[in-house]
Amino acid sequence: MRYKMVVEYDGTPFVGWQRQQNGVSVQSVLEKALKIICRETVEVFGSGRTDAGVHALGQVAHFDTSVTLDPFRLRESLNALVRPFPVSVHSVEAVEDSFHARFSARQRVYLYRLSDTPFPPVLNQNRVWWYKHKLDETAMDHVAQLLIGKHDFSSFRASECQAKSPVKTLDEIHVYRQGEEVHMIVKARSFLHHQVRNMIGTLVHVGTHRIDQHDFQKILDAKDRRMAKETAPACGLYFVRVVY
Amino acid sequence: MRYKMVVEYDGTPFVGWQRQQNGVSVQSVLEKALKIICRETVEVFGSGRTDAGVHALGQVAHFDTSVTLDPFRLRESLNALVRPFPVSVHSVEAVEDSFHARFSARQRVYLYRLSDTPFPPVLNQNRVWWYKHKLDETAMDHVAQLLIGKHDFSSFRASECQAKSPVKTLDEIHVYRQGEEVHMIVKARSFLHHQVRNMIGTLVHVGTHRIDQHDFQKILDAKDRRMAKETAPACGLYFVRVVY
Numbered sequence: 001m002r003y004k005m006v007v008e009y010d011g012t013p014f015v016g017w018q019r020q021q022n023g024v025s026v027q028s029v030l031e032k033a034l035k036i037i038c039r040e041t042v043e044v045f046g047s048g049r050t051d052a053g054v055h056a057l058g059q060v061a062h063f064d065t066s067v068t069l070d071p072f073r074l075r076e077s078l079n080a081l082v083r084p085f086p087v088s089v090h091s092v093e094a095v096e097d098s099f100h101a102r103f104s105a106r107q108r109v110y111l112y113r114l115s116d117t118p119f120p121p122v123l124n125q126n127r128v129w130w131y132k133h134k135l136d137e138t139a140m141d142h143v144a145q146l147l148i149g150k151h152d153f154s155s156f157r158a159s160e161c162q163a164k165s166p167v168k169t170l171d172e173i174h175v176y177r178q179g180e181e182v183h184m185i186v187k188a189r190s191f192l193h194h195q196v197r198n199m200i201g202t203l204v205h206v207g208t209h210r211i212d213q214h215d216f217q218k219i220l221d222a223k224d225r226r227m228a229k230e231t232a233p234a235c236g237l238y239f240v241r242v243v244y
Numbered sequence: 245m246r247y248k249m250v251v252e253y254d255g256t257p258f259v260g261w262q263r264q265q266n267g268v269s270v271q272s273v274l275e276k277a278l279k280i281i282c283r284e285t286v287e288v289f290g291s292g293r294t295d296a297g298v299h300a301l302g303q304v305a306h307f308d309t310s311v312t313l314d315p316f317r318l319r320e321s322l323n324a325l326v327r328p329f330p331v332s333v334h335s336v337e338a339v340e341d342s343f344h345a346r347f348s349a350r351q352r353v354y355l356y357r358l359s360d361t362p363f364p365p366v367l368n369q370n371r372v373w374w375y376k377h378k379l380d381e382t383a384m385d386h387v388a389q390l391l392i393g394k395h396d397f398s399s400f401r402a403s404e405c406q407a408k409s410p411v412k413t414l415d416e417i418h419v420y421r422q423g424e425e426v427h428m429i430v431k432a433r434s435f436l437h438h439q440v441r442n443m444i445g446t447l448v449h450v451g452t453h454r455i456d457q458h459d460f461q462k463i464l465d466a467k468d469r470r471m472a473k474e475t476a477p478a479c480g481l482y483f484v485r486v487v488y
Contacts, residue, residue: 010367055367079363086366119323122330123254123299127367 003071004062004095005078010086011055011234012126018049026050026087030061033081037074038065047101047242048108048190053234055127057111058090058241062101099244107171107243108191112184112200113236116207121180128181129236135207137182141175143206143216144184147199148173154223156202158194158231166223168192175203182207185240194231201232247315248306248339249322254330255299255478256370262293270294270331274305277325281318282309291345291486292352292434297478299371301355302334302485306345343488351415351487352435356428356444357480360451365424372425373444373480379451381426385419387450387460388428391443392417397436398467400446402475405437410467412436419447426451429484438475445476 007026015023019031027044034042047060071092078089098104113128115121116135121128147170154166172187184200202219205211211219219227251270259267263275271288278286291304315336322333342348357372359365360379365372391414398410416431428444446463449455455463463471 008363008366010369057367075363086369088363088366090361090363117334119252119319119332119334122252122332123301123371125254125330 161193400442402438
């Protein structure tokens with residue numbers, strides 16, 4: 001039987017989604033809990049990796065097991081067994097064998113949160129990037145629209161990115177103010193490694209009027225990571241949901 | 245010179261606002277930082293105490309010092325010196341000697357956040373009360389209106405409350421849904437010890453239809469703490485702002 005689950009996590013204490021030698025990953029926490037429940041080794045496949053410190057509101061994963069399980073009770077057991085790690089299974093459902101968390105995904109949605117207050121956001125520590133400088137979210141949203149569509153995103157690609165091609169299609173991007181925060185929502189079938197964090201890391205320079213639309217277009221066209229700005233911190237990034 | 249400040253804090257690591265022997269308080273963290281800045285002992289007066297674990301979005305405090313300070317630089321110094329404690333000074337301003345953070349207050353506003361999802365809210369751990377059971381926020385809001393006005397709130401008063409009288413006047417109360425959370429906003433000149441947490445601790449029984457409007461009225465009229473329900477956890481409570 002194949003099961004699909006939707007998972008929330010606080011990325012702060014993890015080395016990331018993916019199992020690694022050097023620390024605790026979300027995947028390993030879920031696999032350990034499932035091994036106890038199913039009494040067999042279970043491999044969990046995520047819809048995408050998230051880096052150390054990156055959060056998820058709705059990561060999707062699937063796994064196969066020879067055991068037949070009640071989805072409701074499975075969720076309860078998982079949430080009890082993953083403790084004290086900050087992982088929460090929102091839902092579990094039995095799915096067709098043709099469903100694959102990664103390969104069946106049609107769209108992934110990410111949120112990036114920044115705080116542009118002059119004082120530190122202590123209740124949202126590790127939940128937002130404290131940028132300190134006032135941001136012009138209207139300018140950021142306007143310039144961000146240059147990223148829509150099919151582009152070679154090499155300027156926003158991490159050097160260690162393993163994707164075959166730097167060409168991706170961005171479906172939607174919105175930058176808007178939410179109280180004392182600036183949020184960016186991005187939607188695409190898939191992203192390059194660090195693409196979202198590199199895009200927002202350059203867009204904040206638009207938000208403080210250090211670069212304009214013309215400069216931003218030049219950075220995109222250069223297809224050269226050295227032309228873009230710094231990678232934004234992991235703590236502001238949220239994997240929101242997957243569309244299948 | 246007298247200065248007024250607006251302070252945000254994450255209540256989780258503190259014994260509360262008030263200086264105490266058995267742990268770190270928000271007041272002591274601010275007083276230690278001010279002693280370094282002013283080079284003299286400074287006493288900080290808060291507009292009200294908050295218990296261990298209770299948060300503040302806009303606690304107000306004042307202090308006197310013989311030193312003349314630039315409010316903007318004072319805020320920057322304070323925010324640097326309170327680290328690594330989760331305290332953030334939003335603003336500092338020079339005020340008249342007649343201003344008193346506690347005695348000049350005309351209204352205090354509190355927010356209580358609950359999550360009624362069947363899965364734990366891990367990204368909001370220590371930020372909401374995870375109640376688990378679905379709440380009928382419309383019923384809660386309706387019944388909560390019985391609390392408006394001048395009442396003897398003995399049924400919602402902590403045994404260790406030091407107020408002279410159990411009679412208080414509640415100006416406003418609203419219960420409403422915010423996504424996967426239920427929020428309660430309350431406004432009054434002042435509150436009894438644990439009053440907000442005891443009110444919401446009983447209102448959740450209305451939200452799960454275990455008690456109705458008639459029962460709730462009886463609890464209020466009884467003027468007896470044993471008639472009301474459990475005290476809601478500190479982690480869901482936020483001191484939002486003070487009106488002067």
